[in-house]
Structures are given as structure tokens and as C-alpha cells.
Amino acid sequence: MSTAATPMTTGKTLGYKTHAIGSFQFGRDEYFAHIHYPGGRHIMQVDAFLRALMRDVAWGFFYGTVNFDTVFGTVNHYGTVEMFIGLFNEGYRANNRHFVETFEAKDLKAVFEGMLEDWTNEGFDPFAAPDETGTVYGAKKGNNSKAIKRQRLIANRMVGLPGDLTFRTEPLNRQFQDVPTDKPEVHAEKGFENEVHAFNFFDYVCRSDVTWNPSVVSCVKDSQFCATTEEHVLPITHGNDRVEWFIQATDEIIWDVDDRATGRPRAKVTMKAGDVAAMPADIRHRGYSPKRSLLIVWENNDASLPQQYASGKLTPYPVAF
Amino acid sequence: MSMQKTTFGSLENFEKGSVQVIDDNPKHYAFSNVFEVASKSKPYEKVAVGKNLKYVIEAVRAEGTSPWFAAAHDEATLVMDGEIEIHFVKPDQPPVPEGKEGTVRLSAEPKGKSMGWVKVRRGHMALLPKGSAYQFRNTGKPGVLMVQTIQGENTVEKWSEICQIKP
Numbered sequence: 001m002s003t004a005a006t007p008m009t010t011g012k013t014l015g016y017k018t019h020a021i022g023s024f025q026f027g028r029d030e031y032f033a034h035i036h037y038p039g040g041r042h043i044m045q046v047d048a049f050l051r052a053l054m055r056d057v058a059w060g061f062f063y064g065t066v067n068f069d070t071v072f073g074t075v076n077h078y079g080t081v082e083m084f085i086g087l088f089n090e091g092y093r094a095n096n097r098h099f100v101e102t103f104e105a106k107d108l109k110a111v112f113e114g115m116l117e118d119w120t121n122e123g124f125d126p127f128a129a130p131d132e133t134g135t136v137y138g139a140k141k142g143n144n145s146k147a148i149k150r151q152r153l154i155a156n157r158m159v160g161l162p163g164d165l166t167f168r169t170e171p172l173n174r175q176f177q178d179v180p181t182d183k184p185e186v187h188a189e190k191g192f193e194n195e196v197h198a199f200n201f202f203d204y205v206c207r208s209d210v211t212w213n214p215s216v217v218s219c220v221k222d223s224q225f226c227a228t229t230e231e232h233v234l235p236i237t238h239g240n241d242r243v244e245w246f247i248q249a250t251d252e253i254i255w256d257v258d259d260r261a262t263g264r265p266r267a268k269v270t271m272k273a274g275d276v277a278a279m280p281a282d283i284r285h286r287g288y289s290p291k292r293s294l295l296i297v298w299e300n301n302d303a304s305l306p307q308q309y310a311s312g313k314l315t316p317y318p319v320a321f
Numbered sequence: 322m323s324m325q326k327t328t329f330g331s332l333e334n335f336e337k338g339s340v341q342v343i344d345d346n347p348k349h350y351a352f353s354n355v356f357e358v359a360s361k362s363k364p365y366e367k368v369a370v371g372k373n374l375k376y377v378i379e380a381v382r383a384e385g386t387s388p389w390f391a392a393a394h395d396e397a398t399l400v401m402d403g404e405i406e407i408h409f410v411k412p413d414q415p416p417v418p419e420g421k422e423g424t425v426r427l428s429a430e431p432k433g434k435s436m437g438w439v440k441v442r443r444g445h446m447a448l449l450p451k452g453s454a455y456q457f458r459n460t461g462k463p464g465v466l467m468v469q470t471i472q473g474e475n476t477v478e479k480w481s482e483i484c485q486i487k488p
Contacts, residue, residue, distance in 0.1 A: 131322045158397060158448050178327050184447070185440035192436040195450040196409055201399055202444030218397040218446060220469050223376035225397065245371045247355075247378070247467070249401075251328050252338070257345070266345040270338035274330035274356040274401065276370045276378065277340070280349050291325045298469075300373040317349045318372050321480035 010034050015140030017118050021111040022101045024083060028119050030138050035072055037085050037099050042071050047126075047136045050119060051235035054126035057112050058152050058213060061105060063299065064306070065239025067284060070263055074108070076241075078303065081105045088239065088284070090262040120144050127210035129231040129292065132174075153215035160199040165217075167199065168207040173229060175292035176206035179250075202249070205229060205294050212287075214297045226297040230289035239284040241306040243318045244299050248275045251293030260284045281309045281316035329443065330356045331402045332463055342488035353483040355380040355401055359465040361482075365457065367424060367468065368477045375422065377472045383464035387457040389427040391416035396424065396449035396470040400441045403464015407447055409436035410454045417452075423473010427454060 010018065010027030018027045025036040033049035035042040052068040059066075061076035070089055075082040085099040086092025120126060122142025123134030127150060155165040172179060181203045188196035201217065205227040208215070212234050214226030230253055239260045246255075248271035255269040260282050269277055269285075279285055289295075308314045330336070335356035340347040353370050362368055364384040371378035381398075383405045391412070398407070412431035431454045441447050449455055449468075457466070470476075 157395060158446070161448070175322075175325060176327060177324055180442075180444060182442065184442070184445040186437070187439065188437040189435055192409070192411070195448065195453065196437040196439060197450075198407075198439040198441050198445055198447035200444055201446035218448075218469060220376065220395055220397065220471065223373065223469060223471070225399075225469055243373055245373060245378070247371070248338075265343045267343055267347075267350070268341040269350060269352070270341070272330070272336050272338040272354075273328050274335050274354045275338045275352065276355060276380075277350045277352045278371070291327075298371060298373065298378060300376060302374070305374075314374075318374075319348075319351045319478075319480050319484075321348060321484070 019111055019115040019118070021103060021108060022083075023099075024101065026115055033119075035085070039097065039099055040085070042085060044069055044072070046119065047124075048235065050116065050124070050126045050136060053112055053116050054148060055212065055236055057109060057116055058127075058150060060109070060152070062238065063244070064241030065260070065284065067237040067239055069237075073236075075239075076105075078306070079105055081108050083108065088261055088263060090264070116148050117143060117145060120148055127213060129211050150210060152213065155216050155218060158197065158218045159204055161197055162194050168204055170207045170209050172203070172206050173208065173292060175231065176229070179203065179206045201227070202294065211292070222301040224299045224301050226299055228295050228297060229292055230287060230295050231292040232289065234287040237284045237286040240279055240281050242300060242309055243281045243316065244279050244297060245318075246271060246277050246279065247296040247298060248273055249294040249296055251289070251291050253293055253295060254288045256286045256288075258284050278318045280318070281314070330354070332356055332360055332465055340485050347485045347488055350485070351480060352485040355465055355467060358483050359463075364463075366477055367475050368479065368483065369472070370467075370483065372472065372478075375471050377470060377476055379468040379470065379476060381466040381468055383457055383459045383466050385459060389430050389454050389456045390424050390449075391427055391431075391454040392424050392449065392451060392470065392473075393417040393419055393421050394451045394471065396468060397446060398449060398469070399446045399467045400443050401465040401467055402443055403459060404440065404442045404461055405464050405466065406438055406440050406458040407449070408438040408456045408458065409450070410434065411436050411452070412454050415452060416454050422471040424468070424470055424475050425473065426475050430454070430456070
């Protein structure tokens with residue numbers, strides 16, 4: 001029986017709108033987000049849903065799969081996006097209970113942005129660590145447009161170069177008060193001011209007021225250093241469509257690594273300051289950062305890679321030895 | 322929540338994590354630690370600790386004065402430990418052919434115009450701009466650099482020596 005045929009009334013008396021695109025309908029009540037689709041319904045805690053939705057919107061659906069939980073998520077095809085129920089869940093797939101619908105990325109983004117705006121209450125910041133934000137539960141109360149309209153920062157060459165991303169002016173995060181803020185000495189001869197360049201990378205990153213939101217800091221062609229501060233738990237489980245690498249710059253993150261297609265556990269990776277690890281192209285991962293930590297996510301932005309990995313032309317593992 | 326001390330690593334003091342295998346091969350994660358790699362490297366040996374097709378991240382032990390290097394594309398370096406000067410020269414002749422990838426080691430300081438220099442410490446990032454020649458100088462205790470670049474003739478791959486192999 002399809003429950004999606006019945007118009008949703010969830011949350012209307014609480015002041016929230018329902019949102020729909022294609023065969024999907026979304027509603028929220030005081031505690032939960034409800035997702036209705038042909039063949040069934042799904043439910044998530046609304047704070048977890050909004051934290052995941054925030055990343056999906058801000059990242060433009062990111063590289064590959066954004067799993068909101070073990071059932072619901074999106075797959076980026078860079079122009080179009082699949083929204084799915086159970087596509088990467090062994091039980092749903094084995095019993096043919098999964099559902100997938102494809103949308104133009106701009107159309108889905110518009111619906112997601114509207115939902116985020118409507119369902120985010122005053123005082124709740126879905127980008128912040130739990131200790132830094134208020135509650136989202138209860139009836140609709142105001143909004144927090146400023147918090148949810150932050151965009152992913154992307155340097156073209158390197159942060160701080162003329163015409164490129166500027167330095168952050170936010171204060172050091174409360175968990176990075178002991179990170180040195182000293183500046184490098186830069187002695188550029190006349191005419192070379194745009195090339196002789198250095199800056200305090202740690203200081204720049206530790207002023208980020210968001211968590212789990214990599215921003216591009218330096219580029220070598222398609223090689224991108226994406227720096228981010230992490231605290232508590234990654235609100236999504238990221239399914240790779242290419243190899244990416246992690247460089248743990250400070251503190252510690254523990255990663256759960258599961259098979260991308262089935263969700264079966266494959267490894268736990270504990271990374272401490274100075275550790276470097278690859279995330280293969282056939283896994284999904286979720287990180288846990290007990291203290292706010294500084295992580296460099298190293299990406300290859302070559303647009304041909306998803307197809308090359310999907311076709312088997314490239315092995316999912318970056319190094320053979 | 323109370324403020325917690327930030328943990329950095331250094332050549333003298335680092336703690337390495339690990340891959341706890343459930344159903345996989347630890348080699349798939351190419352897990353290493355830049356401080357451990359640098360602790361076993363020769364000065365300015367460029368050891369790949371990350372490889373994403375043609376792109377690499379190299380761990381470099383910064384000790385004493387390096388050869389002069391150059392590349393036909395931008396590179397970037399992040400200081401993970403120590404205090405290092407980087408001196409830049411704009412060579413009169415291109416030091417590396419256009420289109421060649423990776424870091425090239427020059428036989429000597431090229432003739433050209435001084436571009437200037439930077440002094441960088443832990444946490445600082447510097448641009449190694451395309452078409453320039455550069456030299457690292459460290460008169461203090463050995464340091465550690467990471468270099469974001471493209472695999473080249475000076476990139477050293479020794480994955481089986483630096484990565485976790487056993488579950």
C-alpha cells in the first residue's frame with residue numbers, strides 16, 4: 001500500500017509546511033522528520049535530518065553519496081541527483097523495497113533549501129557542534145537564515161592570495177584557544193608580492209565556526225586540500241565515488257568504514273595527529289571526533305573519476321604494494 | 322564542555338593510530354604517519370604518503386639546506402614541525418619545461434632574480450609558485466613538511482615500508 005498518495009498533514013498544526021518533489025513528501029513534527037514515498041514511509045530524528053540536509057545543500061550534493069542514515073540519501077551525478085530509499089541497504093535491496101527517483105540538481109536543491117529554511121528554528125544551527133547550538137525540537141519558532149546560508153568556501157589557488165579567498169575574521173573556536181596564531185615572515189621582493197606567499201593555515205582553519213564542512217584551501221590543478229574542523233559525529237555517512245584521503249592535523253578521529261553498497265562493516269580507522277589514510281572508492285565512512293580536531297580532506301576534483309571508478313577502469317584502492 | 326588541550330604531533334613526540342580490520346585488507350587504506358616517515362627519511366627525501374592518481378602528498382624531513390627545486394606548476398607546503406626558511410628565485414630561463422609534472426631537482430642555484438623568502442613554522446602553509454626555483458633552509462632541529470604536488474622523478478614510493486600491512 002502506498003502511503004504517499006495520502007496528502008501529509010504532519011506538522012501543520014505546529015507551524016511547519018510539508019515539502020514535496022516528485023514522489024517524495026517530507027513532513028516534520030516536534031521530534032521527527034517523516035519521509036513518504038511510493039511503497040512506504042521513513043522516519044528520522046529531526047535534528048539529525050537537518051544536520052545531514054545542511055551538508056547536502058551546502059556541499060551541492062558533494063562527491064558521491066550522502067547517506068542521511070542507513071536508508072535515505074542522495075547520489076550526486078553532477079547535474080542530476082538520485083534521491084533514494086534503501087538503495088544502499090542490503091535488506092531493502094534483497095527484498096526489492098528500495099525506491100529511487102532522479103531530479104535536476106537545481107530543482108532538488110531548491111526544495112531542500114526551502115525545507116531547511118522552514119524547519120530550522122531560531123537558535124538552532126545545523127552546522128554547529130551540539131555544545132554550540134540550541135534545540136530544534138518543538139513547534140515552529142522563528143528561523144535561523146543566517147546560519148543555514150553559509151556556503152562552502154573554495155580557494156582557486158591558495159587562501160590569502162590577492163583575488164582569492166580572504167582570511168577568516170571569526171575568533172578562534174572555543175576548543176582551539178591554544179592553537180598558535182603567529183604569522184609567518186613573508187619577505188617578497190617588489191613585483192613578486194602575488195607569488196611569495198605564506199599564511200597560518202592552522203589559525204585559518206581553527207577560526208571556522210562550522211563542523212564537518214571541508215573548504216578548499218590550496219589547489220594544485222585538480223588536487224584540493226580541503227580543511228575542516230570536526231567535533232562530535234559526522235552528520236552523514238559519505239559514500240565515495242572516488243578515492244579521497246584524510247590527513248589528521250591535530251587530535252583524533254575514529255572512522256567507521258563500511259561497504260558502500262551494502263553497509264557491511266569493513267574497518268575502524270583511528271587517526272591521530274600526523275596520520276594519513278586513504279578512503280577507498282568502494283566504501284562509506286562516518287567519523288567521530290571526541291574533541292574538535294583539524295582534518296585535511298584531500299580530494300581529486302577530476303570530473304571524469306566517478307565514471308572511471310564505476311566502470312572498473314580504475315581500481316578502488318589508490319596504491320598497490 | 323571545558324576547553325581541551327589540542328594535540329599536535331612532532332618528530333620527537335607523535336602517537337600513531339591504526340586500521341582495525343573487520344573485513345578488509347589494511348593495505349587498502351595506505352595508513353602511515355608523516356612524523357614516523359620523516360623520522361626515517363634522509364634530509365629532503367620526498368616520500369609519498371598519499372597518492373591520488375597523478376597527484377601526491379609527500380612527507381619531507383627538513384634538515385639543513387635542501388637542493389634547489391622547481392616545478393612547472395604550483396605546489397604547496399604545510400609545515401608540520403620545525404621552523405624553515407624558503408628562498409625563491411625567478412630563473413632567467415624556465416627551470417622546467419612547460420607541461421612537465423612533479424618536482425625537479427636543480428643541479429645548482431639558477432641564475433635569475435631573487436623573489437624573496439618566507440620563514441614558516443608549524444601550521445604555516447606556503448605557496449611554491451610555478452616557474453620559480455626554491456630552496457628550504459633549516460638551521461634548527463629537523464622539521465617536517467608536507468608537500469602537495471604531482472608525482473615526479475623525485476617522488477619516492479616505499480609504501481610497504483611506511484604503511485600498516487598487518488590487520
